[in-house]
Amino acid sequence: xxxxTQAPDMAPPVRGRSLWQDALRRLxxxxxxxxxxxxxxxxxxxxxxxxxxxxxxxDELYFDHVAIxxxxxxxxxxxxxxxxxxxxxxxxxxxxxxxxxxxxxxSVSLLIGILYGAIAGFVGGRVDNLMMRFVDIMYAxxxxxxxxxxxxxxxxxxxxxxxxxxxxxxxxxxxIVRGQTLTLKNREFVEAAVASGVTRxxxxxxxxxxxxxxxxxxxxxxxxxxxxxxxxxxxFLGLGVQEPLTSLGVxxxxxxxxxxxxxxxxxxxxxxxxxxxxxxxxxxxxxxDALDPKDR
Amino acid sequence: MAVIDIRNLEVGxxxxxxxxxxxxxxxxxxxxxxxxxxxxxxxSGKSQTFMAAMGLLARNGTARGEILFQGEQILGLGSRALxxxxxxxxxxxxxxxxxxLTPHLRIGDQLTExxxxxxxxxxxxxxxxxxxxxxQVRIPEPARRMRQYPHELSGGMRQRVMIAMALLCEPELxxxxxxTTALDVTVQAQVLSLMRDLKDRLNTALVLITHDLGVVAGxxxxxxxxxxxxxxxxxxxxxxxxxxxxxxxxxxxxxxPRIDRAGEERLTAIxxxxxxxxxxxxxxxxxPRCAYAFERCEQERPELExxxxxxxxxCHRERLEAVS
Numbered sequence: 001x002x003x004x005t006q007a008p009d010m011a012p013p014v015r016g017r018s019l020w021q022d023a024l025r026r027l028x029x030x031x032x033x034x035x036x037x038x039x040x041x042x043x044x045x046x047x048x049x050x051x052x053x054x055x056x057x058x059d060e061l062y063f064d065h066v067a068i069x070x071x072x073x074x075x076x077x078x079x080x081x082x083x084x085x086x087x088x089x090x091x092x093x094x095x096x097x098x099x100x101x102x103x104x105x106x107s108v109s110l111l112i113g114i115l116y117g118a119i120a121g122f123v124g125g126r127v128d129n130l131m132m133r134f135v136d137i138m139y140a141x142x143x144x145x146x147x148x149x150x151x152x153x154x155x156x157x158x159x160x161x162x163x164x165x166x167x168x169x170x171x172x173x174x175x176i177v178r179g180q181t182l183t184l185k186n187r188e189f190v191e192a193a194v195a196s197g198v199t200r201x202x203x204x205x206x207x208x209x210x211x212x213x214x215x216x217x218x219x220x221x222x223x224x225x226x227x228x229x230x231x232x233x234x235x236f237l238g239l240g241v242q243e244p245l246t247s248l249g250v251x252x253x254x255x256x257x258x259x260x261x262x263x264x265x266x267x268x269x270x271x272x273x274x275x276x277x278x279x280x281x282x283x284x285x286x287x288x289d290a291l292d293p294k295d296r
Numbered sequence: 297m298a299v300i301d302i303r304n305l306e307v308g309x310x311x312x313x314x315x316x317x318x319x320x321x322x323x324x325x326x327x328x329x330x331x332x333x334x335x336x337x338x339x340s341g342k343s344q345t346f347m348a349a350m351g352l353l354a355r356n357g358t359a360r361g362e363i364l365f366q367g368e369q370i371l372g373l374g375s376r377a378l379x380x381x382x383x384x385x386x387x388x389x390x391x392x393x394x395x396x397l398t399p400h401l402r403i404g405d406q407l408t409e410x411x412x413x414x415x416x417x418x419x420x421x422x423x424x425x426x427x428x429x430x431x432q433v434r435i436p437e438p439a440r441r442m443r444q445y446p447h448e449l450s451g452g453m454r455q456r457v458m459i460a461m462a463l464l465c466e467p468e469l470x471x472x473x474x475x476t477t478a479l480d481v482t483v484q485a486q487v488l489s490l491m492r493d494l495k496d497r498l499n500t501a502l503v504l505i506t507h508d509l510g511v512v513a514g515x516x517x518x519x520x521x522x523x524x525x526x527x528x529x530x531x532x533x534x535x536x537x538x539x540x541x542x543x544x545x546x547x548x549x550x551x552x553p554r555i556d557r558a559g560e561e562r563l564t565a566i567x568x569x570x571x572x573x574x575x576x577x578x579x580x581x582x583x584p585r586c587a588y589a590f591e592r593c594e595q596e597r598p599e600l601e602x603x604x605x606x607x608x609x610x611c612h613r614e615r616l617e618a619v620s
Contacts, residue, residue, distance in 0.1 A: 018445050019400055124355065188395040195350050195390075196410050196461065197383030200375065206409070210400045 023214075026290040033286025040279035043272065047099055050092035058093040059244035061085060070264055078268040082258060090246055091269050095276070097247040101162060102227045106220060108166025113173025114216065118204050120174070121181025132178065135171050143168050151239050158241055161234065165227050176219055180212035214291040221284030225277040232273065248273045297367060298325035299469045299501040300349065300386070305361035305371075307344045307525075309354065316573045318344045320525040321361065326469065331495060331502040333516030333533070335509060335548065337570050341525035342505050346471045350388055351378040366468065384414040387462040391474040393454035397446035403457055404442030410464050429460045433490055452483035456490065463494060470495075471503045476511055488514050509552050513537060518606075521545045524571050524581035527600055531607035541609045543586045546616060580612070588613050 027033055051058055055075050062084040070079045078087035120131040147164045154160050184190060185208065193207045232249025234240040241247045248269050255266030307319035319341040326332050334342045348359040348371065363371040365386060370378065382388075390396040398406060407426035411417045417425065423442065430438035433456040446454060455475065462470055472491065476484040492515055495502045504516055512519055512533065519536045521529040521544060529542035540546040547566035568585035571577060577584055580593045592612050600610040 018402075019447070188390055188392055189398045191352060192388075192390050192396040192458075193398065194375075195352060195382055195388045196413075197379040197381070198409060198413055199379060202409075202413075206401070207398045211398070 023287075023290040027286050030286040030289060032282050033290075036279040036282035036286070039275065040283070043095060043276055043279070044099060047092050047095035051089055051096065054086070054089040054092065056086035056089050058089045058246070059085065079262070079264045081254065081265055082262070085244075087251075087265060087268060091248075091251060091272055094246045094248040094251045094269060095272055097158070097241055097245065098228045098231060098249070098273070098276075101158070101165065101231045101247070102224045104162040105165035105169055105227045105231075106223050108162065109169035109173050109223060110216070110220065111170075112166070113170035114177050114209060114212075116170065117174035117177025117179075118181050118209055118212070121178040122185050122200070122204050122208060124182075124185075128178070132175075135174055138168075138171055147234060147239060156239065156242055158245075161231065161240060165230060169223055169227060173216070173219060173223070176215055177212055180215055181208055184208050184211055217291065218284055218288045221280050221287060225280040228273070228276065298327050298364075299366060300503075301325040301362075301364040301367075302345065302349070303362040303364070305345060305348065305359065305363060307341065307348050307353065307357060307359045310356045310358070314574055317576075318357075318525050318573060319348070319359075322522070322525070322527050324520060324527070326501045326503060328468070328501055329495070329499040330518065331504060331516045333504045333506065333512035333519045334522060335506060335512055335519060336522035337507060339570050339573065340522040342522050343473055346388070346473065346503060346505065350382055350386070350471070351375060379413075383410055384465045385467050386469045386471070387465065387467045389455075389458050389462050389470065389472040389475045392478045393451055393458050394478065396458055397454055399446055401445075402442065403444055403446065403449070407442070407457070407461055407464060410461055414465050425464065426460070429464050430457070432494070433457075433460045433463075434486075435460070452479055452486065455479055455483075455487055459487070459491065459494070463498065463500075466498060467500060469501045469503065471505070473505045474507070475504070476508070477506070484511075491515065509537075509548060521548070524573065524576060526581060526610065527608075528582065528611070529609045530600070531604075531609075535604075535607060541603060541607070541616065542582075542611045543588050543613070543616060544582050547585075580610075588616060 056062075062080060064084075066080065066082065066084040068076065068080050070077060076086050076088065078091055081087055081090065116131065116135075120128045146168075147161075150160055150164050190203060190207055193203050198207070228248070231240055231247060232252060235247050235249030236253040238253075240249055243250075251269035252266060252273065255262075255269060258265050302322065302324045304321045304323065305319055306317070306321050309316045309318060318339075322341075322345060324332070324345075334345070336342045344353070344357070347353050348357075349363050349365070351370075351373065353359060359371055361371065362369055365381060370381060397403070404423060404426060407429070408417075408419060408422035411422035411425055412419070415422075427438045427442060430441060435441055435453060435456055441449065441453075441457075446457075449457065455478075459475075475491065476487055479487060488511060491502070494500070495515075502515075504512065506512060516533050519529075519531060519533050520527055521536070521542065523544050529536065529540070529545045536545060537549065540549055544566070547564075550564045551566060553563060566585055571581055571584070577594075579595055580586070580589070580598050583589045583593045586593065588611075590612070596612070598610040598612050600608050602608050
C-alpha cells in the first residue's frame with residue numbers, strides 16, 4: 001500500500017493502525033512478556049550460533065575429562081557427560097533440536113489445523129460432520145502406540161518425528177479454528193462479503209482466517225512447549241533423536257540416570273528446558289491479554 | 297423490463313419447533329431508476345425476501361417461487377453463478393456499518409476486492425476507482441481513508457464506505473436493508489440525501505427496506521407495506537401517506553411522531569404484538585390487532601386487489617371509518 005495516492009494537502013501520511021499493531025503495542029507494555037521474549041531470544045540465539053562458536057564439538061570425546069563437574073579452566077562450562085563430551089555445547093545442541101522440532105511440528109499443525117478447521121466450520125453441514133468425526137477418530141488413537149509403530153516401521157529419524165508430532169497437534173488446532181469459524185461465519189462482515197460476490201475460498205482465506213489468528217496465536221504459544229515436552233518424552237523413552245545427536249529430552253534422560261554421581265548432567269539441560277517453557281507461557285499470557293484487553 | 301421481478305415468493309425456515317413461514321407469496325417488481333420502500337415491523341418478512349434474492353438465506357431456509365433478475369431466474373442458482381451477479385449487478389447495503397466491514401482489512405483492500413473480483417481490474421486501477429467512489433460518497437481525504445482500518449472511522453463514515461462498496465460496480469439494483477437504523481439522526485439525513493443523489497445520477501433501481509416511514513417518505517417513489525409475510529398495501533408514496541387504506545398502514549402512520557401536529561395528539565401504538573408466524577390467525581393475519589375487524593375478516597383472508605391505478609390493498613373494509 002505504500003504506492004497509494006497521497007492526500008492532496010501536505011498532511012503527514014497516515015498509516016492505519018491495525019488491530020494487530022495495537023495488540024503488539026499493548027504486548028510491549030507487558031513487562032513479564034517482554035522479559036520472557038528477551039530471555040527466549042537469548043536462548044534461541046545461543047542454541048542457533050552456540051554450537052558453531054563453542055570451543056568443543058558436540059560429539060567430541062575427551063577421555064581425560066569424563067564426568068567432571070563444571071570446570072572453567074578446562075573449558076567445560078557445564079561439565080562433561082559420562083563419555084567425556086562437553087555438556088555446554090551438547091545442551092545448546094539439544095535446545096537447537098528441541099526448538100527445531102517445536103517449530104516444524106507447530107507449523108505442520110498450524111497449516112493443516114487452520115485450513116481443515118476453517119473449511120469444516122465454513123462449509124458446515126454434512127461436510128463439517130464428516131471432517132470433525134475424522135478428527136475424533138484420530139483423537140481416539142493412542143498417540144504413543146501410533147508413534148512407536150511409526151518408529152518401528154520406518155526406523156527412527158527426526159523428520160518422522162516432526163510428522164508424527166504435527167499429525168497429532170493439528171487435531172486440537174482444527175477444533176479451535178472450527179469453533180472460531182462457526183462464530184465468525186454468521187457475522188455481518190462475512191455475510192457482506194458473500195453478498196458482494198467474493199468466492200468462498202477467498203472468503204475463508206481473506207475474511208475468516210486472519211480474524212481467528214488471535215486465539216490461534218495464543219494456542220501456538222501453548223503448542224510449542226507442549227511439543228518440546230512430548231519430544232523430550234519420546235527421547236526419554238528412546239524413541240526420539242539418535243546419538244550422537246541429542247535433544248533436551250535425551251540429555252535429561254541421561255542426566256536422570258547419573259543424578260546421584262553427576263547432578264550437573266541433569267540440572268543444566270533441565271534448567272534450559274524449564275526456562276524455555278516458562279518463557280513460552282509468559283508470552284502466551286501476554287499475547288492473550290494484548291489481544292483481548294477488556295477481558296483481563 | 298423490470299430490473300427485478302419477484303413472483304409468488306415463499307420463504308420458510310425449518311426450526312425444531314416446526315416450519316416458520318416468513319414470506320407467504322409476494323409479488324413485486326422494480327424498474328430502473330425507481331425507488332421502492334418496503335415497510336413493516338420486525339419479522340414481517342421484508343428482509344428475508346431480499347436475502348433470498350441474494351442467496352443469503354440461512355441454512356435451514358428454503359425459498360419457492362420466481363425471482364427474475366433482468367429476466368433471468370436467480371432463485372436456486374449455485375453460489376458460483378450467483379457470484380457473477382451479486383456485488384456486481386445487484387448489491388446490498390447492510391444495516392449495521394459497525395459490523396459489516398471486515399475488521400482486519402484496510403478500507404482500500406475491501407473496496408478493491410469487489411472490483412478485482414467482478415471487473416478484473418488490476419490493483420492500481422481498482423484503487424483509483426475506489427478513491428473516486430469514496431469522493432462521490434463525500435468522504436473527505438479518500439486516499440488517506442483507503443489506508444485506514446474500519447475501526448478508525450466513525451459509524452456514518454463506515455456506512456458511506458458500505459454505500460461506496462455497493463455502488464463500485466455500478467449495479468442495476470441496490471438493496472438497502474435498514475441503511476440508516478444504526479446511525480444517529482444527523483448522519484441519517486446525510487446518508488439519505490447521498491443515496492437520493494446517487495440513485496438519480498446512476499439511475500439505479502433502489503429497494504429500501506425499513507421500518508422507518510420517515511426514510512421512506514424522503515426517498516421512495518412507491519411503498520409496499522408488509523405484514524406477516526404478506527403485502528397488505530401498495531401504492532405511490534404520497535397517497536399512502538395521505539390516504540392509507542389498510543388499518544395496519546394507518547396504525548404505522550399514527551405511531552410516527554409528526555412535527556406539524558406536535559402537542560395536538562398523542563402517539564398511538566398498534567395494540568398487540570406481531571403474530572407468531574407458525575400459528576397465523578385464521579382469515580386476515582392482522583385481524584387480532586385490527587380496530588376495524590368484523591366477521592368476514594375471521595373467515596376469509598383478504599386478497600390483494602387493485603383499488604386505483606397503481607394502488608392495491610388487502611382488506612375487506614372499503615373505507616376506514618371509525619367503528620362504534
